Amino acid sequence: xxxxxxxxxxxxxxxxxxxxxxxxxxxxxxxxxxxxxxxxxxxxxxxxxxxxxxxxxxxxxxxxxxxxxxxxxxxxxxxxxxxxxxxxxxxxxxxxxxxxxxxxxxxxxxxxxxxxxxxxxxxxxxxxxxxxxxxxxxxxxxxxxxxxxxxxxxxxxxxxxxxxxxxxxxxxxxxxxxxxxxxxxxxxxxxxxxxxxxxxxxxxxxxxxxxxxxxxxxxxxxxxxxxxxxxxxxxxxxxxxxxxxxxxxxxxxxxxxxxxxxxxxxxxxxxxxxxxxxxxxxxxxxxxxxxxxxxxxxxxxxxxxxxxxxxxxxxxxxxxxxxxxxxxxxxxxxxxxxxxxxxxxxxxxxxx
Numbered sequence: 001x002x003x004x005x006x007x008x009x010x011x012x013x014x015x016x017x018x019x020x021x022x023x024x025x026x027x028x029x030x031x032x033x034x035x036x037x038x039x040x041x042x043x044x045x046x047x048x049x050x051x052x053x054x055x056x057x058x059x060x061x062x063x064x065x066x067x068x069x070x071x072x073x074x075x076x077x078x079x080x081x082x083x084x085x086x087x088x089x090x091x092x093x094x095x096x097x098x099x100x101x102x103x104x105x106x107x108x109x110x111x112x113x114x115x116x117x118x119x120x121x122x123x124x125x126x127x128x129x130x131x132x133x134x135x136x137x138x139x140x141x142x143x144x145x146x147x148x149x150x151x152x153x154x155x156x157x158x159x160x161x162x163x164x165x166x167x168x169x170x171x172x173x174x175x176x177x178x179x180x181x182x183x184x185x186x187x188x189x190x191x192x193x194x195x196x197x198x199x200x201x202x203x204x205x206x207x208x209x210x211x212x213x214x215x216x217x218x219x220x221x222x223x224x225x226x227x228x229x230x231x232x233x234x235x236x237x238x239x240x241x242x243x244x245x246x247x248x249x250x251x252x253x254x255x256x257x258x259x260x261x262x263x264x265x266x267x268x269x270x271x272x273x274x275x276x277x278x279x280x281x282x283x284x285x286x287x288x289x290x291x292x293x294x295x296x297x298x299x300x301x302x303x304x305x306x307x308x309x310x311x312x313x314x315x316x317x318x319x320x321x322x323x324x325x326x327x328x329x330x331x332x333x334x335x336x337x338x339x340x341x342x343x344x345x346x347x348x349x350x351x352x
Contacts, residue, residue: 140216229328
């Protein structure tokens with residue numbers, strides 16, 4: 001029986017390009033090669049799609065020097081990749097796609113739309129769930145309807161910053177310092193900053209505007225950072241919860257990936273009813289955005305009252321060696337190969 005062909009897409013045109021490559025290595029290493037042939041397609045930060053020869057090239061970064069293009073055809077009859085090598089064009093049919101792309105053009109519904117046009121099964125959330133979950137503002141609108149507590153916020157558009165004084169005044173009328181400033185559509189805490197005063201707020205808004213035209217300014221929630229993994233579709237299940245112990249003032253990009261003092265704790269010391277509320281809310285939010293396959297839902301738990309406060313949802317969470325999503329499921333007895341096999345099976349079952 002012929003093996004099914006899985007195309008893994010990684011890299012991408014986002015601020016999370018490097019993290020995507022690290023995640024991809026972890027995914028590729030744990031795909032069952034007895035069942036699947038794996039085709040690797042790396043997308044450079046400039047947007048070139050390159051056929052990649054083996055996981056070692058991904059691990060070293062050598063894949064970026066490739067010269068053979070591999071672009072996904074939107075033609076549903078072709079059902080695969082167009083391989084462009086010099087003047088030669090050939091077709092490589094694929095059975096399913098596994099996007100390991102964090103952030104813009106990978107987690108926001110854009111490549112999911114391309115998979116839908118090509119009628120190729122793919123791992124993870126659909127176009128709608130990906131788009132609304134990537135955009136922190138629209139996620140907040142959905143979570144408000146659920147009645148789940150979240151940080152108070154002010155939404156700002158980049159073009160409004162031409163009248164910076166009016167924006168600063170509007171934020172200060174609604175929120176007290178310190179506040180957090182976040183681009184609506186960036187991941188891995190890129191462009192996120194904390195402002196203690198007006199000057200820091202202004203510089204934080206300008207920094208966030210480099211990543212997105214929509215910005216959120218949020219109240220500061222003093223609490224523990226707790227994450228919960230979700231796996232499945234209509235019968236989705238939630239993992240246990242994990243706690244982030246950030247080495248920095250908050251869990252920014254540097255603290256996540258470059259500071260060895262940052263730690264993750266599985267089964268943190270929390271009241272049982274708080275853990276169940278976290279798991280229940282993670283599932284409610286996953287279903288409300290029409291989630292499918294996988295997501296990681298992030299919360300705060302206040303230190304005094306153990307109140308649960310929603311932070312954000314990630315529909316293509318990190319899969320690196322230090323990422324919470326696979327660690328939470330391993331803690332529940334689901335190994336990385338089992339987890340990846342489950343996600344691939346779900347991709348094939350989506351249309352059914």
